[in-house]
Amino acid sequence: MAYELRSLERALEILGYLATVEQATLSEVCDVCDINSTTCLRTMRVMERNGFVRRSPDGRHYLLGLRLAELGTLALGRIDIVSLIRPLVRGLTEEFRVTAHIGLLRDGMITVIDKIDSPDGFVRYSLLGTRMPMHCSGMGKAILALFWPDRLAEAGVKPPLTRFTRDTITDIDWLAADVARCAERGFSIEQEEWQPGYGCTGAAFVFNGDYYAVSLSGVVVPASELEQRGRRLSMAMREFLQKQGSSLSQTIYS
The missing domain is CATH 3.30.450.40 (GAF domain)
Structure with missing residues (x-):
């Protein structure tokens, strides 16, 4: 359970960082969020599959995903x-x-x-x-x-x-x-x-x-x-x- 919560914390830290920049490379996310590259890549892949992050057209950068906009619209409406x-x-x-x-x-x-x-x-x-x-x-x-x-x-x-x-x-x-x-x-x-x-x-x-x-x-x-x-x-x-x-x-x- 502790590991699962830490994984969630990492994901939230990444999303928080991406909210402050237009886009970021994997290495930039690792440095700012203090996460090793293997763990960061795995976390990114999970969030990408679920629409919380997306790749830039060249595939080198990560951006916030449209799923966040959907959830945000629902939250704002309530x-x-x-x-x-x-x-x-x-x-x-x-x-x-x-x-x-x-x-x-x-x-x-x-x-x-x-x-x-x-x-x-x-x-x-x-x-x-x-x-x-x-x-x-x-x-x-x-x-x-x-x-x-x-x-x-x-x-x-x-x-x-x-x-x-x-x-x-x-x-x-x-x-x-x-x-x-x-x-x-x-x-x-x-x-x-x-x-x-x-x-x-x-x-x-x-x-x-x-x-x-x-x-x-x-x-x-x-x-x-x-x-x-x-x-x-x-x-x-x-x-x-x-x-x-x-x-x-x-x-x-x-």
């Missing part, structure tokens, strides 16, 4: 909070002509569990299941505000902070100050910190012990316009939580 909040989010996309995301904190990253595109276009950098960094995304920083002031590491944020654009915050003290402002005003602001040419605002809440966030994303606009969207989003989220009563935590922001 999160009730999405159906509860979607009407509010859809209204905001129409009001501001932006794309809205609903995200869930998992393993120090934000996973997009729903997306509603703007009537005037759509944000191309995200799909369902996209993983967004905490320190430089609107949803991530909104959730970090719920961990403020002394639990940022618990949320999965610690140095070094990866740089994605020239505007990404990579200093932990600078990030802490930004999160403090987010907690004070009740919404986050992110301008070209993760994706060049885009900015967003976000707000967060807790549901059944899980941390969720909603963001409104679009092309870069003046800071005053982002703040207007943020205030509207924060107010709408508070009203939503109040209507739900005790079924949702009231910890969005005081």
